[in-house]
Amino acid sequence: MKRFLKKYYLEFAFILPLTLYILGFTILPISKTIWMSFQDPTTGRWGLSVYRELFRRPDFVRSIFHTVVVTLIELTIQMTLGLLIAMALKQDFKGKGLARSLVLLPMGVPTLVAGVALIYIFGTQGYLNELLFQLGFIKTPVYWTSGGIKSLFTIAFADSWKVMPMVVLLFLAGLESIPSEIYEAGSIDGATKLQSFRHITLPLLKPTVTMVILLRAVDVFRIFELPLILVGRATPFLATFAYDEYRAYNNLHASAAASTVLLICIILFMYLYFRYVDKGGAFGNGK
Amino acid sequence: MASKKIWKKILFYLGIALICFFMATPVYILFRISFSIPEEVLTQHPKFLITNFTFKHWDQVLKSGNLWPPLRKSLLVATFTMLSSLVIAVPACYAISRLNKRLKYIIVLSLFFTRMFPNVGIALPISVVFLKWNLLDTHLGLVLAHLIEQLPFICWILVSTFETIPFDLEEAAMIDGAGRLQTLASVILPVAAPGIAVSAMLTWLNSWNEFTYALYLSLSTRTLPLQIYYYVSRGGFFQQAAYSTILAVPVLILTLVLQRFIRGEYLKGAVKG
Amino acid sequence: MMRKWKKGLAVALCLLMIMGALAGCGSQRPASTTGTGGAGSSLLKVSMSLGEEEWAVMREDIFPAFEKQNNVKIEAVQIESGDMAAKLESMKKAGKMEIDLIAQDNMQLANLVDKGLVEDLSEYRDMIPKEIIPSLVPVGEFDGKLYFMPFRPNVEINFYNEKKFQQYGLKPPTTWDELLQVAKTFKEKEGVGRILLKGTLDGNTTVQLFEFIRQAGGDPLVLNDEGSIKAFTFLKELYPYLSPDSSKSDWNFINQYLANESGYYGANWPFAVNVIVKDAGKTEMKSHEGFSGPVKKSKVLGGDVLGIPVGAPNKEMAIKFIEYLLSKEVQETLVSKLGWPSSRSDANGKVEDWQKPYFDAVSKALESAEPRPNVTYWADVDKALNEAYKAITIDGKEVKETLDKYHSILEEAKKK
Numbered sequence: 014m015k016r017f018l019k020k021y022y023l024e025f026a027f028i029l030p031l032t033l034y035i036l037g038f039t040i041l042p043i044s045k046t047i048w049m050s051f052q053d054p055t056t057g058r059w060g061l062s063v064y065r066e067l068f069r070r071p072d073f074v075r076s077i078f079h080t081v082v083v084t085l086i087e088l089t090i091q092m093t094l095g096l097l098i099a100m101a102l103k104q105d106f107k108g109k110g111l112a113r114s115l116v117l118l119p120m121g122v123p124t125l126v127a128g129v130a131l132i133y134i135f136g137t138q139g140y141l142n143e144l145l146f147q148l149g150f151i152k153t154p155v156y157w158t159s160g161g162i163k164s165l166f167t168i169a170f171a172d173s174w175k176v177m178p179m180v181v182l183l184f185l186a187g188l189e190s191i192p193s194e195i196y197e198a199g200s201i202d203g204a205t206k207l208q209s210f211r212h213i214t215l216p217l218l219k220p221t222v223t224m225v226i227l228l229r230a231v232d233v234f235r236i237f238e239l240p241l242i243l244v245g246r247a248t249p250f251l252a253t254f255a256y257d258e259y260r261a262y263n264n265l266h267a268s269a270a271a272s273t274v275l276l277i278c279i280i281l282f283m284y285l286y287f288r289y290v291d292k293g294g295a296f297g298n299g300k
Numbered sequence: 301m302a303s304k305k306i307w308k309k310i311l312f313y314l315g316i317a318l319i320c321f322f323m324a325t326p327v328y329i330l331f332r333i334s335f336s337i338p339e340e341v342l343t344q345h346p347k348f349l350i351t352n353f354t355f356k357h358w359d360q361v362l363k364s365g366n367l368w369p370p371l372r373k374s375l376l377v378a379t380f381t382m383l384s385s386l387v388i389a390v391p392a393c394y395a396i397s398r399l400n401k402r403l404k405y406i407i408v409l410s411l412f413f414t415r416m417f418p419n420v421g422i423a424l425p426i427s428v429v430f431l432k433w434n435l436l437d438t439h440l441g442l443v444l445a446h447l448i449e450q451l452p453f454i455c456w457i458l459v460s461t462f463e464t465i466p467f468d469l470e471e472a473a474m475i476d477g478a479g480r481l482q483t484l485a486s487v488i489l490p491v492a493a494p495g496i497a498v499s500a501m502l503t504w505l506n507s508w509n510e511f512t513y514a515l516y517l518s519l520s521t522r523t524l525p526l527q528i529y530y531y532v533s534r535g536g537f538f539q540q541a542a543y544s545t546i547l548a549v550p551v552l553i554l555t556l557v558l559q560r561f562i563r564g565e566y567l568k569g570a571v572k573g
Numbered sequence: 574m575m576r577k578w579k580k581g582l583a584v585a586l587c588l589l590m591i592m593g594a595l596a597g598c599g600s601q602r603p604a605s606t607t608g609t610g611g612a613g614s615s616l617l618k619v620s621m622s623l624g625e626e627e628w629a630v631m632r633e634d635i636f637p638a639f640e641k642q643n644n645v646k647i648e649a650v651q652i653e654s655g656d657m658a659a660k661l662e663s664m665k666k667a668g669k670m671e672i673d674l675i676a677q678d679n680m681q682l683a684n685l686v687d688k689g690l691v692e693d694l695s696e697y698r699d700m701i702p703k704e705i706i707p708s709l710v711p712v713g714e715f716d717g718k719l720y721f722m723p724f725r726p727n728v729e730i731n732f733y734n735e736k737k738f739q740q741y742g743l744k745p746p747t748t749w750d751e752l753l754q755v756a757k758t759f760k761e762k763e764g765v766g767r768i769l770l771k772g773t774l775d776g777n778t779t780v781q782l783f784e785f786i787r788q789a790g791g792d793p794l795v796l797n798d799e800g801s802i803k804a805f806t807f808l809k810e811l812y813p814y815l816s817p818d819s820s821k822s823d824w825n826f827i828n829q830y831l832a833n834e835s836g837y838y839g840a841n842w843p844f845a846v847n848v849i850v851k852d853a854g855k856t857e858m859k860s861h862e863g864f865s866g867p868v869k870k871s872k873v874l875g876g877d878v879l880g881i882p883v884g885a886p887n888k889e890m891a892i893k894f895i896e897y898l899l900s901k902e903v904q905e906t907l908v909s910k911l912g913w914p915s916s917r918s919d920a921n922g923k924v925e926d927w928q929k930p931y932f933d934a935v936s937k938a939l940e941s942a943e944p945r946p947n948v949t950y951w952a953d954v955d956k957a958l959n960e961a962y963k964a965i966t967i968d969g970k971e972v973k974e975t976l977d978k979y980h981s982i983l984e985e986a987k988k989k
Contacts, residue, residue: 023480024398027391031451034388038448039414042425046417049425055989071968072960098319106312114556115320118327121555123509125525126544130326133333133541137818138344138833140329146345153764154344154835156817160967174326235418238511242529246774247820255420256515260655261775262952263684265424272421279416338853342833431659434667519660520620520652530653537829537853 050270063270073271076249079165080278083250084233086169091180091229092222094173099184100214120178128242131171135243160247168248171239176232180225187221188214223291227283234279251275330548334358334541342537357538366527367546374508374524374547376439381446381507382500388447389454390496394484396455397462408459411452422448423516430517437519445513450506454499461495462488501558505551615645617890620652621676621877624844630910639897645890654678661690661882670884674891676724676877679712679944680776683951686715691880695719697892702899704917712944713878720880722895723916725907727842727876728942729780730934731864732849734837736857737767745838746864749788749807756814759837765816769827769839772819774959780873781840782958783945788866793958794946797973797980803867805965805972812966831858842875843912846931859930862937870941876916914939953986 053062067073102113119127134140135157142154157167191214199209237252246257255271258264333341337352361367396407426445427436435441465488473483489496514523522530524547531540623631628649636647652660654677664670677685685691695718701710705723713721733745738755741762746752752768759767771777785808786793791800816836818826828845830836832853840863849858863872879898881891897903904915908922914935915922924932948954957979964970 024395027395030388031392031455034447034451035411035414038426038444039417039422042422042429043414043417045425046421070960071964101312101316101319104312106316108316112316112320115323117555118323118552121505121552122327122548123511123525123544123551125509125511125528126330126548127326129528129540129544130330133329134326136833137816137830137835138346140325140346140348143345143348159817159820174323177323231412231416237418237420245821245823247772252418252420255418255424257775259420259424262956263658264952265428268424269421272418272424275418275421276416338832338855342853342855344834346833427659431663432666434663434669436659436663519656519663520650537832537848 046269047273047276049266050273052266054264054266063266064274067267067270067274072249073254076251076254076271077274077278079248080234080236080251080275082162083165083169083172083236084230084282086165087173087233088226088229090169090173091176092226095177095180095225096184096218098177099181099188102181102185103188116181117178119175122175124175124238125242127171127175128239131167131174131239131243135167135171158244158248160244164244164248168236168239168243171243172233172236175239176229180229183221183225183228184218187218191217219291226286230282230286231279234275234282251278327548327552330541330544334538334545336538338538357542361539361542361546367543370522370524370527371546373439373442373521377442377446377523378504378507380439380443381450382504384443385447385450385454385503386496386500389451389458389499390489391484393455393458394462394488397459397465398467404459408456411455414452415449419449419512420516423513426513427516436517437521441517442514442523445517446507446510449510449513450503453506454503457495457499457502458492461492461499465491498558501554505554508547508551615887615890617645617647617674617887617894618672619647619649619674619676619894620657620672621649622651622653622678624847626847627911630906634906634910635898635903639894642897643890643893647894654681657681658684658688658690661685662688664882665690665884668884670882670886672882673885673887674894675880675882677721677880679721679874679876679878680780682713682721682878682880683715683947683949685880686720687949690883691720692883692885692888693718693720694722694881697722697895700892700896700899702917704901704919705899706916706918708874708942708944709876709916712874712876712947713880715947721878722880722899724877724879724898725913726874726916726939726942727914728872728874728935728938729784729840729842730860730862730931730938731838731840732831732845732858732860734831734834734855734857735859737834737837745859745861748864749866752864753807753811753814755838756811760814766814766819767816767835767837768811768814768819769816769822769830769836770811770819771822771824771827771840772815772962773821773823773826774963775823776955777823778962779955779958780875782962783873784863784871785866787871787943788864788869790866790868794948794954794983795980796957796961796983797976800868801976802972805961805976808962809965809969809972831855843914843931843935846912846928850927850931860934862934862941865941872938872942874939874942874944950983950986950989953983957983957986 050063051059051061053060056062098116102109102116106112122130132139136142137154137156139157141157142151145151145155156163158164195213195217196209199213204212235252236250237256240248240250240253241256246253249257251271251274255268255275258268258271332350334357335350335353335355337354337356340347340352396404399407423445426448430436430441430445433441435444469487469491470483473487474480478486509525510523511525511529514526515529518526524543528540528543528547531543621631628651631649636649639645640647650672652675657675657677658681661670661672661675664672675691694713698719701722706726709723709726710719712723713719731745737759738745741758743755743758744751746755756766756768759765771781782804783793785804786796786801789800789803789807791798791802791804793801795801816830818830818835822830822836822839824842824845827836827839827841828848831839831841831845832849832855846860849855863870865871879895881888885891899916901917901920904917904920905922907913908915908920909924910922912924912928912932912935914932961975961979964975965972
C-alpha cells in the first residue's frame with residue numbers, strides 16, 4: 014500500500030482536487046435534487062407523491078413531449094445540415110476563409126444574445142415574416158412563437174443556428190481523419206461521388222456521427238435559455254418548467270422532480286440509441 | 301460537359317452563399333437594430349437595410365451607469381473561472397491521460413455523465429447551499445458554480461491534448477535526470493500549450509456567456525447576460541440590442557482572431573478513447 | 574523529493590490565493606447609487622425596483638431633502654420584487670440584514686410574510702396620514718396585522734392605437750360586447766387578431782383574469798360561481814379573435830407589440846407610456862380606463878408598498894423615511910415628476926402636458942380598483958386560474974366542468 018502510494022502520489026495529488034470538486038459540487042447536488050424529488054413537501058414522507066402531482070398537470074406532460082420532439086427535430090436538422098456544410102468546407106474554393114469565418118460566427122454569439130436576435134427575426138412583425146411578405150409567400154404574418162409545432166421548429170432552428178459551428182467543426186475533424194487514399198482507391202474502382210459517400214464516408218464517419226448525436230442530444234434535452242426568451246410559458250420545456258416551479262412558485266420539490274424526469278429522459282434516449290441504432294458502435298465498446 | 305461543370309460550380313457557390321447568409325443574418329439584424337431610429341424598426345414592415353444611423357441607444361446604454369458593474373462582474377468571473385479551472389484541470393487531466401485505457405475511458409465517460417443532469421437541477425440545491433454560506437450574489441459563488449459546468453468540458457479537451465503527447469518524450473527527460481514535476485513543466489506543458497490555450501479560451505467564453513447559474517445565484521449584482529435578460533424582460537427594445545451587441549463583440553473578435561486554432565480534434569480525441 | 578512537495582504546495586497556495594482574491598472581490602458591496610453624505614452621518618439602505626428615469630427623480634428630488642434633515646446618507650439598491658424574498662432570506666440566514674427599507678410590489682407580499690422576513694408594523698398604524706386613500710391600507714394587512722405601509726397605488730390602463738381605430742371607424746370599447754365587436758372587426762379586416770390580452774399564463778394573466786371575473790360579479794377564489802363562468806365563457810368566445818402574440822404578452826413584451834403595431838389594443842401598467850410614447854415615439858397610442866363587464870367596472874389595484882425587513886439595522890430611520898415618503902410634498906413631487914398616481918387624496922401635482930391624458934386614464938381606472946385578497950395559498954390560486962384559462966381557451970375544454978375541477982383544487986388548497 015505504501016509503495017503504491019509512493020509510486021502514484023503525484024497522480025493522486027493531481028486528480029484529487031478535480032475529484033473532490035466534482036463530488037462536492039456536482040454529484041452531491043444532483044443526488045440532493047433527486048432525493049428531494051421523492052419527498053412530499055407538506056408531510057415530508059418519502060414516495061412518489063410529487064411525481065403523481067406533476068403528471069396530473071397537463072403542462073408537465075406537454076413539456077416532456079415538447080422536449081423530446083424538439084430534440085428529434087434538432088438532431089435531424091443538425092446532422093444533415095452540419096454534415097453538408099462540413100463537406101462543402103472541405104472542398105477548396107475561392108473565399109473559403111471567409112465562408113469558414115462566417116460559419117463559425119454564431120460560436121461568438123452568446124446563447125442569450127442569439128435569443129434576442131432571433132426575437133427580432135421570428136417576431137410577428139419580424140424580419141422573417143417581412144421577407145416572406147416581400148417575396149409574396151404570405152399575406153398575413155405567421156406566428157412563429159405562439160405555441161404549437163411551429164414554435165418547436167422555431168426553437169429547433171434557433172438552437173441549430175447557435176450550435177452549428179460546433180457540429181461543423183466536429184464533422185470536419187471526422188472527415189479529415191478519413192485517409193484520402195481510400196477515396197482514391199474508390200475512384201479507381203469506378204465509384205461515383207454518391208457511391209463513395211454512401212460506402213466510404215458514411216461508414217467511416219460513424220463514430221463521429223455517434224459522438225455528435227450524443228453531445229447534441231444531451232444539450233438539446235436540457236435546452237433552457239432560448240425557450241425562456243423566445244416562447245415563454247405557452248410552450249413549456251422540461252428545463253423551463255423546472256425553473257418556473259422554483260422561481261415563480263417556490264416549489265422546490267416539483268422543480269427537482271422535473272429535473273429528475275429530464276435526466277431519465279436523457280438516459281432512456283442513450284439506452285435506446287445504443288440498443289437499436291448504434292449496436293455496440295464505436296462509442297460503446299470502450300476500445 | 302463543360303457547361304455542366306460550370307453549372308455545378310455555380311450551384312455550389314450559391315449553396316455556400318446561402319449558408320453564409322443564414323449564419324450572418326441574425327448578427328447583422330442585431331447590429332442594425334442597435335443603430336436604428338424607432339420609425340424604421342417599430343412598424344409592421346421593418347426595413348432590412350440601414351438608411352438612418354443613430355447612436356442614441358448606444359449613448360443611453362453607455363451613460364446609464366448600468367453597464368460597467370455587470371461588465372466588470374462578467375469579466376472578473378470569466379477570468380477567474382478560466383484560471384481556477386486551469387489550475388484544477390491541467391494536472392488532473394495530465395494524470396488521467398497517463399492512466400490505462402479502460403480507467404481513462406471510465407473517467408472521461410463519467411465526466412460526460414455529469415453533464416447530463418440539467419443545470420437548473422444542479423443550480424437549485426447549489427443556490428440553497430450558497431444561501432446558507434452567504435455566497436449568493438458574490439463573485440466567488442458564481443466562479444464556483446461556473447466551474448461545475450466548465451471542469452468536465454475543459455477536461456475533455458485537455459485529456460485528449462495530453463494523450464497526443466508520446467510517453468517517450470517524458471521518459472527521455474526522466475532519463476536525463478529530471479524529476480516528474482520538472483518534466484511536466486519543461487517538456488509536457490510547452491508541447492500541450494496550444495491545446496491548453498484553446499481550452500482556456502473556450503472556458504472563458506463559456507463563462508462569459510453563462511446564464512443559468514447566474515440567474516439562480518445573482519440578486520442585485522448581475523452579470524452582463526443577466527443584465528440583458530432583465531432588459532429583455534423590461535422592454536427596452538433598443539437597449540437590449542445595444543447590450544447584446546456589447547456582450548457579443550469581444551466574443552466575436554476572440555473567435556474570429558483565434559478561429560484557426562479552434563478545431564474539432566480537441567473535442568474529439570477524448571471520445572475516441 | 575522535498576522539492577516536488579514544495580512545488581505541489583506552491584500550486585495549492587496559488588489556488589488558495591486565487592480563492593482569496595475572489596472572496597475579496599465577492600464581498601464588495603454593490604455600488605451605491607446615491608451621492609456622498611457627510612462624515613459621521615448614519616446610513617439608510619433602501620431597496621426599490623425602478624426604471625432609469627424613476628431612479629433619477631429619487632436621487633435628485635426625493636432623497637436629498639431627507640438626507641439633509643436627518644443627517645443621514647441614503648444608499649439605494651435595485652432588487653427586483655421577484656428576487657426580494659430570496660435576497661432577504663439569504664441576509665437573514667447569514668445574520669446580516671443589510672437593508673432597512675424595501676419598496677415591494679404589492680403582488681409579491683405573501684411570500685415575505687410567510688417566511689417571516691418583514692417586521693410587524695401594527696404599532697405604527699397611527700402614523701398613516703388620514704389623507705391616505707383608505708382602500709390602500711388593507712393591502713398590507715395579513716391576519717389583522719399590518720406588515721406594509723402604502724406607498725403608491727397603481728392600476729393598468731388600456732392602450733389603443735388611435736390611427737388604426739379611426740381607420741376602421743372604431744372607438745375604444747367600453748363594454749365586453751364592444752370589445753368582442755372590435756376584436757372581430759380587426760380580425761375580419763386584417764386577417765389577424767389585433768387585440769392583446771396578457772396570456773403568458775403567469776402573474777400577468779392572473780391580473781387580467783381577476784378583472785374579468787370581478788367585472789362579471791364573480792369571485793376568483795371561488796372560481797365556479799356564476800360570474801366566473803360568465804367571464805370564462807366570454808373569454809372562450811373572444812379568444813379566437815385575439816392577437817396570437819397574446820401568448821407572449823407580459824408587462825414587458827406587450828409594449829413591444831403595441832409599439833410595432835402587432836396589436837392595436839391592450840392593457841398595461843402606466844410605465845408603458847414612457848416606453849411606447851416617449852421612447853418609441855408612438856404618439857398615436859392613446860389610453861382609456863378600460864371597459865366594464867356585465868356587472869361592474871373592476872381593475873386590480875397594484876403598486877408598491879413599504880416594509881421593513883426583520884433585523885434592519887436602522888429601523889428608526891426607516892420609519893422616519895416612510896413618514897417622509899407619505900408626506901404631501903413628496904407625494905406631489907412623485908405626481909408631477911413621474912406621473913405616479915398619489916396615495917394621498919390631497920396631493921395635486923401638476924403633470925407634464927403630454928402625460929396628462931394618460932394620467933387622467935389612470936386616475937379614472939383607480940376609482941374602480943380593488944386590491945387582491947391576501948391569502949396564504951396564493952400560489953395555488955395563481956396556478957389554478959392560469960391552468961383553467963389555458964384549458965378553456967387554448968384546449969377548448971368545457972367551461973363549467975373545468976371550473977368545477979379547479980374550484981375543488983382551490984378548496985383543497987384552502988384547507989392546508
